[in-house]
Amino acid sequence: MGGKLRCLSHRLIVGVDFGTTYSGVSYVPTNMTARDVIVIKNWPGPGRFTDVNNKTPSRIAYPEENSGLTSPSFGFNVTAKMKSYTWFKLRLDRSATTMYDDPDLRQSEGDGVLKLPRFKTATQVCGDYMKEIYQFTMRILDARFSADVLRITPIEFWFTVPAIWSDSAKSNTQQAARLAGFGTRHGDHVNLISEPEAAAITALSRVTTGGSEVQVAPGDRVLICDCGGGTVDITTYLIKAVQPELDFEELLVGEGGKCGSTYIDRLFIQWMTATFGEAFTSIPFERRGPGSKFMQEFEFCKRDFGLVQDPLAEHQITLAMEGADESQNYDADEGKVTFSSEDLESWFRPVVEKILAMLGEQMRQSQLHSGQPINKILLVGGFGDSQYLLQSLRQQIAVVRGAAIRGLGGIMVKSRRCRRHYGFQLDLPYDPSVDDARHKYVSQFNGRTYSRGTMVWKVKRGEKIDENTFICQTVSKPWYKHETLVFKLPFYSCSADIPPRREDHPRVHKIGEVVVDLRNANLNRFKKRWKFRQDSYIYNLQYELQIMFAQREGVLLREGVLFVRAKNGNDIFGKAYIEYDTE
Ligand SMILES: Nc1ncnc2c1ncn2[C@@H]1O[C@H](COP(=O)(O)OP(=O)(O)OP(=O)(O)O)[C@@H](O)[C@H]1O
Ligand SMILES: [Mg+2]
Numbered sequence: 001m002g003g004k005l006r007c008l009s010h011r012l013i014v015g016v017d018f019g020t021t022y023s024g025v026s027y028v029p030t031n032m033t034a035r036d037v038i039v040i041k042n043w044p045g046p047g048r049f050t051d052v053n054n055k056t057p058s059r060i061a062y063p064e065e066n067s068g069l070t071s072p073s074f075g076f077n078v079t080a081k082m083k084s085y086t087w088f089k090l091r092l093d094r095s096a097t098t099m100y101d102d103p104d105l106r107q108s109e110g111d112g113v114l115k116l117p118r119f120k121t122a123t124q125v126c127g128d129y130m131k132e133i134y135q136f137t138m139r140i141l142d143a144r145f146s147a148d149v150l151r152i153t154p155i156e157f158w159f160t161v162p163a164i165w166s167d168s169a170k171s172n173t174q175q176a177a178r179l180a181g182f183g184t185r186h187g188d189h190v191n192l193i194s195e196p197e198a199a200a201i202t203a204l205s206r207v208t209t210g211g212s213e214v215q216v217a218p219g220d221r222v223l224i225c226d227c228g229g230g231t232v233d234i235t236t237y238l239i240k241a242v243q244p245e246l247d248f249e250e251l252l253v254g255e256g257g258k259c260g261s262t263y264i265d266r267l268f269i270q271w272m273t274a275t276f277g278e279a280f281t282s283i284p285f286e287r288r289g290p291g292s293k294f295m296q297e298f299e300f301c302k303r304d305f306g307l308v309q310d311p312l313a314e315h316q317i318t319l320a321m322e323g324a325d326e327s328q329n330y331d332a333d334e335g336k337v338t339f340s341s342e343d344l345e346s347w348f349r350p351v352v353e354k355i356l357a358m359l360g361e362q363m364r365q366s367q368l369h370s371g372q373p374i375n376k377i378l379l380v381g382g383f384g385d386s387q388y389l390l391q392s393l394r395q396q397i398a399v400v401r402g403a404a405i406r407g408l409g410g411i412m413v414k415s416r417r418c419r420r421h422y423g424f425q426l427d428l429p430y431d432p433s434v435d436d437a438r439h440k441y442v443s444q445f446n447g448r449t450y451s452r453g454t455m456v457w458k459v460k461r462g463e464k465i466d467e468n469t470f471i472c473q474t475v476s477k478p479w480y481k482h483e484t485l486v487f488k489l490p491f492y493s494c495s496a497d498i499p500p501r502r503e504d505h506p507r508v509h510k511i512g513e514v515v516v517d518l519r520n521a522n523l524n525r526f527k528k529r530w531k532f533r534q535d536s537y538i539y540n541l542q543y544e545l546q547i548m549f550a551q552r553e554g555v556l557l558r559e560g561v562l563f564v565r566a567k568n569g570n571d572i573f574g575k576a577y578i579e580y581d582t583e
Contacts, residue, residue: 012145012155014137015198016182018130018173019160020089020230020262022055022382023075025137029153040140045076059086059291060129062117074132080293083286087114087262088129090230091122092176093162093169100232100257100354104266113269113289123172127179134181154187162231163194163419164256167493167511168580196235196254197416199226199380218242221251222376223362225355225399227383230260232355234362236374250416252365253462255358259351261302261383265290267347268298272337279324287319294319305344306388313341345388352392359397369462376400415466421499423457423492424473424514434501445478445529445540455492455508457499470548475516477541480534485521488513489545491578512580516545521573545576 010030015037017024026039043056056075061084063069069082078084090105091114105114116125142150159182161173170192177183183190200222216222220239226232235254241247272280272288280288288294297317320335329338359377366374377399379390393399427450430440435451442449458471477487491514494500496507503510518541528537 010153012141012153013158014141014155015158015160015193016130016133016137016177017055017160017195017198018089018126018133019055019058019228019382020087020260021058022229023058023129023133024055025133027137027141040137042140043075044136046079056133057086057291058089058129059084060088060125060132061085062128064119065117072128072132074129078291080291080296081286084291085116085125086290087230088116088122088125090114090258090262091116092126092172093165093258100255100259100358102257102259102263102266104270105258105263113266115285123176124179126173126176130176130180130182154189155185157182157188157190158193158198159190160195160198161192162228162256163196163233163235163254164231164258166509168582171580194233194235194416195228195231196224196226196233196256197250199233200224200235200237200248216242216376220376221366221370221372221374222248222378223359223366223374224378224380225359225384227355227379227381227386227389228260229262229382231256231258232260232358232381232383234358236362236366249464252362252369253417253419255362257354257358259354260381261351261386262290263351264302264347265295265298267350271339271343271347275329276321276324279321282323283319283321301344303386305341305348306386306391311341315339315341315344348388348392352389355389356393356396359393363397415464418459418461418463418465420493420495421457421461422459422471423455423494423499425453425490425492425503426456426473426475427452428454428456443478444531445476445538453503455499455501455503457494461495461497461499470546473545473547475543475545479539479541480531480536481539482536485518487516487518488579489516510581512578514545514547514576514578516543516574516576518543518574520575525573543574 012027012029014025014027017026024039026037028037039054041053043053045056057078059075059078061069061073061078061082063071065083066073073082073084116122120128138150141155145153157177159173159177161170165173173192174190177190182188216239218239218241221236222239223234223236225234233254233256236251237248238251239246239248269288286292294317301315301317316331316336316338318335319337321330321337324330324332326332330336331338363374366372377397379393379399383389390399427441430449430451435454439452439454440449441452456473458473459465459469475489479485490503490510491512492503492508493511494505494508496505500508502508523539526539526541528539530536531538
């Protein structure tokens with residue numbers, strides 16, 4: 001009994017690192033410390049390598065398309081012979097683009113490299129994959145804590161998401177996790193954490209505990225460059241304290257792009273297509289797409305690149321291609337594709353250059369905004385293991401390799417920098433000095449002149465945000481009795497340095513609509529006037545909208561945290577939630 005009571009008083013923290021190419025799970029009970037984080041290592045399946053068992057491939061095969069299967073197969077269980085899907089995470093975010101993205105990413109969807117089964121959306125495929133992860137994780141936890149204890153222990157799940165992701169992509173991730181079953185037990189919760197932040201927590205807790213290649217001290221400005229399969233994320237932190245507890249805050253708005261290590265794979269696939277044409281593209285996807293034996297062999301070439309310094313070295317990969325002629329790139333007898341180190345380098349180069357450009361920009365920003373240089377650069381993530389990448393970066397800047405993401409230690413960054421400007425489009429009193437007369441109109445309620453559709457940016461890019469940050473906006477709406485009491489307020493973001501005054505600017509993106517529901521409000525609280533011509537009252541529905549930055553959930557807004565308050569009262573008289581735009 002005593003044991004049970006103790007279990008009730010704590011929770012389990014489970015970190016889910018859902019990656020483009022690999023995913024991993026770690027956990028720690030709240031009554032333990034960061035050092036006790038346990039990483040799930042025994043991922044099932046015959047295809048597992050000995051060295052990377054702490055993560056399982058982000059790959060799924062469906063029974064509908066594979067005759068031997070009765071249920072979906074995931075991770076190492078998916079063999080090269082199966083028709084399978086991977087890199088689906090990249091499909092969750094189609095709207096947020098940065099200047100550092102792989103320019104061919106969108107095109108790859110058409111090429112089929114990033115394809116999805118015809119019968120599923122990206123969120124569903126991610127959900128299906130996460131469901132396998134969920135079930136396996138729950139089985140492991142079950143074995144570890146016993147079913148009875150697990151049943152009464154609330155679990156807090158933390159999903160990692162790239163920092164560059166749009167709000168709708170984050171909402172998609174939440175949705176996929178729910179579909180998968182995460183957070184569906186009573187008391188369980190799904191939160192999101194940005195990948196560089198998760199990386200920072202682990203990397204920084206390592207470097208403060210001694211014995212590592214790099215040491216950090218209070219006052220240090222540490223840049224963490226997380227190079228994954230899909231994205232590269234850069235964030236800079238100011239170390240505030242190391243003892244008794246690590247404390248750091250985000251110093252600048254980070255940089256990032258969809259230019260991870262799979263960009264190299266896509267360039268290689270493009271080269272194959274350009275070199276061999278139909279002889280290559282007519283091969284079934286299972287034999288040449290990501291996850292095939294062919295691409296696995298390429299993976300080894302990629303990983304080894306830079307370990308030996310031999311510019312003349314050649315690389316060979318087995319692939320039987322009917323109709324491909326013997327050439328310097330193809331040995332038809334043996335069925336082997338050959339390429340040079342120079343070729344391989346040409347696929348690495350654009351990625352390395354983008355990473356260098358991002359690092360340069362971040363260092364410049366640090367100097368600009370704080371007058372202080374970044375003094376430590378840590379390279380983390382799977383692609384961060386690349387010797388070639390490390391050497392190329394070292395030619396220009398001093399970087400060290402950080403610890404790989406091993407799990408979330410349960411320490412949180414207290415504040416971070418807002419990545420985008422957020423705001424509404426509102427009708428403001430007309431100001432002839434700045435407003436265009438085209439947008440001018442006269443209010444039906446009070447007869448005053450307003451300018452339609454001016455952007456009001458409520459939170460600025462670069463601003464510090466924390467658990468308590470919220471946006472507050474007073475909204476007035478002239479309303480006749482027969483009209484609807486459910487209003488939709490478009491909500492916008494912008495990542496330009498200086499946000500524009502109007503919404504039709506190319507850098508302004510509509511992220512969704514705040515739906516305000518005043519159907520249960522007491523209308524007598526609002527001002528009203530009799531309108532003879534309409535033979536009806538016109539009300540001025542004036543209310544205050546509060547939008548929380550749901551830090552823990554990682555999403556900007558969620559249902560239940562949007563308050564609608566009466567102007568002069570303190571009571572909440574309506575509800576509001578956000579509907580994200582889907583493409
Ligand atoms: N030594 C290496 N050289 C080059 N690339 C490597 C090396 N080791 C791993 N990679 C690449 O790193 C990627 C895996 O890294 P990681 O597990 O951090 O990514 P992820 O979590 O799947 O992706 P993301 O975080 O971007 O969604 C793969 O694309 C893999 O090919
Ligand atoms: Mg990752």
